[in-house]
Amino acid sequence: AAENVKATVHADQAGAKINKEIYGQFSEHLGSCIYGGLWVGENSQIPNINGYRKDVFEALKALQIPVLRWPGGCFADDYHWMDGIGPKSERPSLRNNNWGGTIEDNSFGTHEFLNLCEMLGCEPYISGNVGSGTVKEMAQWVEYMTSDGDTPMARLRRANGREKAWKVKYFGIGNEAWGCGGNMSPEYYSDEFRKFNTYLRDQGGNRLYRIASGASDYDYNWTKVCMDKIGARMQGISLHYYTCTGWNGPKGSAINFDNDQYYWALGKCLEIEEVIKKHKAIMDEKDPQNNIGLLVDEWGTWWDEEPGTIPGHLYQQNALRDAFVAALSLNVFHKYTDRVKMANIAQVVNVLQSMILTDQEGTGHMVLTPTYHVFQMYTPFQEATYLPVDLQSETVQCSTEYWKEKQKTSDNTTRPCPLLSASAAKTKDGSIVLAITNVSLDKDQTVDFNFAGFNAKQVSGRILTSKNVADYNDFNHPNVVAPKEYKDAKIKKGVLTMKVPAKSIVVVTLK
Ligand code: AHR
Numbered sequence: 171a172a173e174n175v176k177a178t179v180h181a182d183q184a185g186a187k188i189n190k191e192i193y194g195q196f197s198e199h200l201g202s203c204i205y206g207g208l209w210v211g212e213n214s215q216i217p218n219i220n221g222y223r224k225d226v227f228e229a230l231k232a233l234q235i236p237v238l239r240w241p242g243g244c245f246a247d248d249y250h251w252m253d254g255i256g257p258k259s260e261r262p263s264l265r266n267n268n269w270g271g272t273i274e275d276n277s278f279g280t281h282e283f284l285n286l287c288e289m290l291g292c293e294p295y296i297s298g299n300v301g302s303g304t305v306k307e308m309a310q311w312v313e314y315m316t317s318d319g320d321t322p323m324a325r326l327r328r329a330n331g332r333e334k335a336w337k338v339k340y341f342g343i344g345n346e347a348w349g350c351g352g353n354m355s356p357e358y359y360s361d362e363f364r365k366f367n368t369y370l371r372d373q374g375g376n377r378l379y380r381i382a383s384g385a386s387d388y389d390y391n392w393t394k395v396c397m398d399k400i401g402a403r404m405q406g407i408s409l410h411y412y413t414c415t416g417w418n419g420p421k422g423s424a425i426n427f428d429n430d431q432y433y434w435a436l437g438k439c440l441e442i443e444e445v446i447k448k449h450k451a452i453m454d455e456k457d458p459q460n461n462i463g464l465l466v467d468e469w470g471t472w473w474d475e476e477p478g479t480i481p482g483h484l485y486q487q488n489a490l491r492d493a494f495v496a497a498l499s500l501n502v503f504h505k506y507t508d509r510v511k512m513a514n515i516a517q518v519v520n521v522l523q524s525m526i527l528t529d530q531e532g533t534g535h536m537v538l539t540p541t542y543h544v545f546q547m548y549t550p551f552q553e554a555t556y557l558p559v560d561l562q563s564e565t566v567q568c569s570t571e572y573w574k575e576k577q578k579t580s581d582n583t584t585r586p587c588p589l590l591s592a593s594a595a596k597t598k599d600g601s602i603v604l605a606i607t608n609v610s611l612d613k614d615q616t617v618d619f620n621f622a623g624f625n626a627k628q629v630s631g632r633i634l635t636s637k638n639v640a641d642y643n644d645f646n647h648p649n650v651v652a653p654k655e656y657k658d659a660k661i662k663k664g665v666l667t668m669k670v671p672a673k674s675i676v677v678v679t680l681k
Pocket residue numbers: 198242243244245345346468516517522
């Protein structure tokens with residue numbers, strides 16, 4: 171019989187606290203993320219709480235979302251917030267220029283978003299409009315949301331029914347300024363940031379955490395210029411990284427793919443570690459104290475839209491493969507949590523790698539995706555203390571023909587993909603949470619975990635797996651990929667032995 175894989179969890183080498191904001195979400199006015207996803211309106215046949223879709227709200231509440239980004243994305247630099255306040259019948263409609271030209275009625279605006287965040291118990295993260303907006307418009311938005319004084323915008327807010335200011339911490343000054351946010355150079359954008367930022371006044375006790383629009387993937391120069399020219403004026407800078415085969419042509423189906431495409435996706439997803447390291451090295455030079463956060467405020471898989479859905483709405487299915495991308499990415503964010511202070515998967519409902527899909531015909535069906543289950547299984551990691559894990563795993567070579575072709579969208583030449591990946595942390599009550607994935611299509615693995623500085627006595631957990639990595643949940647079969655109790659672990663003399671089947675994600679708690 172093959173020897174067990176040996177691993178060590180270093181409870182004696184506690185690292186940084188894992189920022190809960192790494193479990194952040196993103197909600198854009200795009201397709202049916204807002205309208206039909208989060209929001210159906212008070213008069214809908216679909217059960218709702220003051221217009222918020224009830225089943226979606228409850229599923230998100232269970233996910234303990236720490237932070238929710240809104241209104242975009244590309245939409246943010248086309249959005250004029252004043253059109254989304256006041257009596258709904260008087261709000262002008264808008265054409266969503268970025269996403270299919272859909273007409274929206276502006277019934278979901280600042281009040282609806284900030285009230286939702288309060289109900290979910292999460293921090294709002296607002297993206298302001300630099301591309302087509304004005305300094306005055308942005309400054310007034312901040313005043314409207316956060317001023318408790320006798321100021322013109324606070325008076326307007328009160329007239330619209332909200333007495334107390336909201337607490338708004340995270341504020342993005344533009345989005346993808348190198349592209350849909352204005353097609354700027356990093357030098358020009360840095361000056362724009364400085365100008366807009368000057369007039370975003372902290373109101374009363376509210377302190378804005380100011381986020382610069384950062385790089386896409388491998389654009390290290392963007393980060394360098396912003397660090398040089400904006401520096402400590404920003405508290406965070408974003409990074410966008412999608413597991414995507416490229417921006418031109420087909421991206422591949424979310425549910426019909428072969429083994430090459432499967433391993434390619436995992437290799438591309440894992441490449442985020444190299445990308446983070448390189449941006450981090452640039453930031454470390456200017457900011458050795460880690461004061462400025464690297465915020466991966468858009469990440470996840472980007473596949474072709476499902477056949478028959480509205481073009482430009484980015485509605486895609488979500489398979490067990492997506493669950494691996496979620497788990498592997500979260501493991502990387504844990505590791506770099508001292509610099510990666512937030513991450514927002516794109517997007518929360520019905521768009522790209524979503525947590526939830528609602529049906530597009532309005533019959534009121536909802537389904538939780540495999541990615542939702544990973545986020546749910548991983549909740550104990552929020553605010554736990556990072557622990558390094560040594561694990562020498564067998565690898566699978568991702569430099570297949572498919573990978574070689576798709577390398578053009580990457581800055582690496584080959585990518586050996588470890589079959590096993592693990593992440594561990596110590597929770598507030600002294601337990602250890604341990605996540606382990608086996609991405610192999612056919613090889614079960616048995617792992618012996620030793621613990622340095624911890625005496626493991628009890629183990630319990632859940633497993634997410636399915637017959638095929640292309641399996642997914644739909645409205646008629648909502649539980650094809652769903653977590654189950656995990657029973658394949660035992661502890662003997664402090665050593666935890668786990669059987670980790672092929673194609674599985676396991677999260678256990680050790681006491
Ligand atoms: O998440 C979809 C889009 O991807 C966002 O609007 C944009 O910022 C990015 O290009």
